[in-house]
Every structure is written in structure tokens, then in C-alpha cells.
Amino acid sequence: MGATPDSLQRLVTAASISGDIFRIHAPGRGSDTWIINNPADIKRVLVTNHHNYTKGIGLDRVKILLGNGIMTSEGSLWRSQRRMIQPLFHRKLVEQFVSLIEQAVDERTVHWQALAQAGTIINITEEMSELTLDIVVRSIFGRDLEWLTARTGVLPFQMVTDESARDLQFAYKFRSLTRLVGELVAKRRAAQEEHFDLLGMMMAARDKETGKPMPDRELLDETMTLIVAGHETTASSLNFVWYLLATHPQAAARLHAEIDALPSVSNLSFQDTENLRYTQAVIQEAMRLYPPGWVLTRRTIEADILSGFTIPAGTDVMLSPYLIQRHTDHWESPEEFRPERFLDPKRDPRAEWVYIPFAAGPRHCVGENLAMYEMTVHVARVARDWCLEYVDEGPVELEAAINLRSRRGIKMRLVARAKD
Numbered sequence: 001m002g003a004t005p006d007s008l009q010r011l012v013t014a015a016s017i018s019g020d021i022f023r024i025h026a027p028g029r030g031s032d033t034w035i036i037n038n039p040a041d042i043k044r045v046l047v048t049n050h051h052n053y054t055k056g057i058g059l060d061r062v063k064i065l066l067g068n069g070i071m072t073s074e075g076s077l078w079r080s081q082r083r084m085i086q087p088l089f090h091r092k093l094v095e096q097f098v099s100l101i102e103q104a105v106d107e108r109t110v111h112w113q114a115l116a117q118a119g120t121i122i123n124i125t126e127e128m129s130e131l132t133l134d135i136v137v138r139s140i141f142g143r144d145l146e147w148l149t150a151r152t153g154v155l156p157f158q159m160v161t162d163e164s165a166r167d168l169q170f171a172y173k174f175r176s177l178t179r180l181v182g183e184l185v186a187k188r189r190a191a192q193e194e195h196f197d198l199l200g201m202m203m204a205a206r207d208k209e210t211g212k213p214m215p216d217r218e219l220l221d222e223t224m225t226l227i228v229a230g231h232e233t234t235a236s237s238l239n240f241v242w243y244l245l246a247t248h249p250q251a252a253a254r255l256h257a258e259i260d261a262l263p264s265v266s267n268l269s270f271q272d273t274e275n276l277r278y279t280q281a282v283i284q285e286a287m288r289l290y291p292p293g294w295v296l297t298r299r300t301i302e303a304d305i306l307s308g309f310t311i312p313a314g315t316d317v318m319l320s321p322y323l324i325q326r327h328t329d330h331w332e333s334p335e336e337f338r339p340e341r342f343l344d345p346k347r348d349p350r351a352e353w354v355y356i357p358f359a360a361g362p363r364h365c366v367g368e369n370l371a372m373y374e375m376t377v378h379v380a381r382v383a384r385d386w387c388l389e390y391v392d393e394g395p396v397e398l399e400a401a402i403n404l405r406s407r408r409g410i411k412m413r414l415v416a417r418a419k420d
């Protein structure tokens, strides 16, 4: 929705010609969009002067998909939603999802054994898409997933992985599922049972300032938002993690060594996953090269000054994690996959505003803890037993839609790792 197939390439070319701040005129809209690609302006827009920015361009279309949930709302409504939703992603709560994540990973890999023996090639892009959908819907609906599946006959929200277009038709079809979620909420209210899942926590949440629960409409919008926001981003990151590991055997060997040194890959706590320093560096480096949210859009409320230029009120401003995370002024050999750069104790690229895969400031990704935890648990569990070999179809081609993803499914050969 919004982006065209060559949007990313056009952005990269424009930045290489025009530098770290420039504007492009959109004749269709009759307005300018400023592109910023330097740490000082990124920090100002996302953090120090964030009060002066709304989300801007493209939001109307995203609203058709997500309604007026935390991703698309502004002002006091957004603040109230953020107050209620942020606690759900505290590290102590996120690690309670460990068995759910393990189960989803194990159910997916159990059939890999037979596939490996038969030499079957798998499509890791599809595998990651299905896995991350599975994890996000289990986290949201818990044991009611069975009820939802019985109602629809398939895994609800399967369309998110089955259909790759993210156009208006997709948005309307996806929104039609809200009714089903509404029925589930009503069922839960009537039964008054306890549920440990994200929907249960949202139903129980009270705004600290007003003491009020989420209105029903909002509850449904937040549920739909978490499905979309939590699925494709994580799927895309894992897709690129496996691609990069398969094409960099030394990095894969180091990652395997770190994981093999663990006494067990079951029941990892949040802290355990953070201690897997190299594994997390691989994930961070994959998101540096291929940030799923490749472009962030904002709009000025009042005029602002960025890099000495006056940006009028009501102007769209775009910044791109993809561009800044590959900027030659801030990264050595930026096109190379080097997870070690995230192990340097003297450097924190986030504090320099040159590493923003989860954005930054008050509107940074609320699901970051869950995403990092889920991805690390997944990688540890899979890499303990498996090597994934790239079935070479040349370098990966990118598709920059709402999220950055691989244009085609990435093919992999499964090799079971020998056990001592």
C-alpha cells in the first residue's frame, strides 16, 4: 500500500545524489516530502522534538487495515493506548510465553526430519511467515485459538501468510475478521474465565490515569494491530537471518558454537537470550542490513528546522532505517554482514541514532522485547539441530512494500547436525 516496486531503489539513488537532507516534490499531492538521513535530524524528529510530529503520509490507508489502534492513533488517545499496552511487553511477561514459542517452533520442525532425509528443499520465507503468525496468534488468543479455528475451519488469519499483496482488497478482507474477535471477547466476558494471553491482558488493562478499561472498538483495533505489527516484521527478520547465516558459514559456525555451549535450549529466560551475545548480534546485523520497517513517515505540526532548513507546518518528513543503517559515514563496510560490529563494547549505534530498526523515542516498537525474545529462542532451538544451506539462486532480491521482504521465497536445504 503506497510504495511502488522500485521505491527503495529510487530512495537509495536520490540519497546518493542529494545527500543527508533533501526534498522531493510529489506533483500528485502538490506537496513536498523531506528526506532526512543524518543522526541529528533523526534524533530531533523521533525523540527531542517528537511532540511536533504526527505519523503523516500513508496513514489513512494503514487505518483501513488497522483501525484506530496504537499504531495509527495520535495525541491523548495514543498516550492512553500506549500506557495500557506497553506493560504487556515487559521482559518478565514476555518470557512467560516461552513454552508457547517452543511448541510452535517444535511443531514446525518436527516434519523437517522427513524432509531432510528425502532431500526436499524448503521455502524458508514461507516457513518463517507461518511460524511467526502461529506465535503471534497463540500469544494473543491462547487456548481460544482452537475455538477460533473451529469457527473458521482454518487457522484464523491464515490469509496474512497466504496472500502476499497488501492492497485495499487485503485490508477489507482482514478487517472482516474483526467480527470474529468481537464474538470471542463477548464469549470471554460471559464465561468470566482467566486467560493468560495478550487479549486477556488487554481486557484486564486499566488506564493508570483514568482507571478505565479499553473501549470495545479499541480492543478489537489493538488486536488486529498486534497481529499485523507482530507478524510480518518478525517473519522478514528471521528470513534474512537464515539467508545471511547460510551464505556466511563462518558466522554460522560461531553461532552454532555459542548455542552448543548451552546446557539446554529449553526454557530460556529473557536474560539467557540476552547472554547469547553472538546470536543476538547476528539478528541485529540482519535487521541492520534488512530493516523490515525500511521507512518511517512523520508530519510536522508546527514548522521545524532540520539541518538549517525550515520545514513548514504540515510537511511530510521521511527517514529510512535502511539508508542510515548502511550509511558509509557511520558504518565501516556497511554492505558487509559482520555481526561482530554489535559486540564492540566501545560502540552503541543506537545511542548514535544510526541504528533504528525498532525506531526510537516514545513511538518506538512496543513489541521489541517480544520480537527479540521470540527470534532468539527460535534461532537457538533451530540452530541446535539444523544447518540451513542456501540453494543458490543468486543474491536475494528485495521488495519494499509496507515492510521490506525478499521478493521471492528463499529456498534452503535442511541438514541435520550430527550429535556427539
Ligand code: HEM
Residues within 6 Å of the ligand: 070, 071, 072, 082, 136, 225, 226, 227, 229, 230, 231, 233, 234, 237, 287, 291, 292, 293, 296, 297, 356, 357, 358, 359, 362, 363, 364, 365, 366, 367, 368, 370, 371
Ligand atoms: C523484528 C520485529 C519487529 C520490528 C523490526 C518492528 C519495527 C517497528 C517499528 C520500526 C515501529 C515504529 C513505526 C513508526 O514509528 O512508524 C514499530 C511500532 C510498533 N510495533 Fe513493532 N516491530 C517488530 C515486532 C513487533 C511485535 C512482535 C509487535 C507486537 C506483537 C509489534 C508491535 C508494534 C506496535 C503496536 C507498534 C506501534 C507503537 C506505537 O506507535 O506506539 N512489533 N515496530
